[in-house]
Amino acid sequence: MMAAPDKFSFPPRRRAERLSVAVVSELVELIVTGQLAENELLPPEGPLSEHFGVSRTVIRESVKRLEEKGLLIVTQGRGTQVARSGSWNMLDPLVLSALIDNDESLGILDELTIVRGNLESAMAGAMAARRTEEELTRIEHALQVMRETRHESDSFRQADVVFHLTVMELSRNHLAENIAKRLYLHALESTRFHGMGYENAFQSTLDEHSAVVDAIARQDVAAAEQSMRHHIVTSWQRRRFEPARRQQPES
Template structure:
């Protein structure tokens, strides 16, 4: 029977009770996402996990419930707890998505995330263009001005960049698309892999692409706005994506 517990969890009894369950759940998510426990495998019984983690069976039972809510396992009475295929997982879950990004050395998850985010934000930009108002255009141009004024300050420029995208989402009025896109965006921004390495003149290129988005919205051209936003998000990711970790290619020197 494999021991799923990392060294740090052996002192779980010293943690406040409300943090013990979180720590156990995090470790179980990591074990599944990392492949230490494969889809189709059965997790150790409750009593064994309780001993391995040094916590009560109540904590283990609650952790299993949380894993099941995330779609990661199926608990069958009398047959044990089986790990589900990734297709069943809630990939937007605040524990699952960061773990996937952290264990994805080929950056495939971030590739897919960028495609989905691009499609969602493109749809929202197109919706803004279709019902263009002076107020919307003024708000977006103000965001552009803030970005331009902070070209020499990397941190401030990046913050202004994020605020521009959030403004497009909020102004679109599509709450479902905004919610999903913001979850993806927030989780991605937490990853150093997503930030990658900016090429020379990266901020200038970002400014030009944002200006094209605003120009298309100002012109009321929904197709152009969708295209400009999608090309910006995918192009920006491709520019800064770590060159030694290209999808489908062997690492390069």
């Protein structure tokens, strides 16, 4: 039997691959922000190569990756076209992060809240329907940690995240868990998602989480769904700030 090597050695990354990552990242941002509009044709390889200071090989690799993310459509004889936003893979980490980071209107976070609220309410209901005593103990413990850290902002936020991830896991709905977790964890990286502080934030958050746990304990599916959806939507509405409106030029 061969002995395992002390240290695994990754093959060296090609320079073209590193350059492609940078080009892809910039093109994603240009598309997400509308600087490259939907249905617009991408410039030819030559001008793109000159603009980014990379070879045509790097441009071709970058276009291929954007096509895989649903942002570009390559058509024989027509060229490369920016796809409609409905075709983008918005669960792709790079695309989702760019959408959230450039969300000046907060529209994408509003939509994310609705989708997340529906998914997590369904998972809370699923947990209520078939939770075991051991699983109930786990979610009660997650709530108790929130209570114990309510005077420590960072610890409380972390405990809040653990509570939601625990409900997702114990729902046993792996598809919903995967989608909701991606949306939630990426949103947490945005200061816009955390929003403004508001009066009695800790207590109202605890009260709403307690309502979820109480419904799960009673195995009341409808109440668990309603409580979770209410918490996610209303807590976002409380901390959501009104985006600054751009001043109109004087006529």
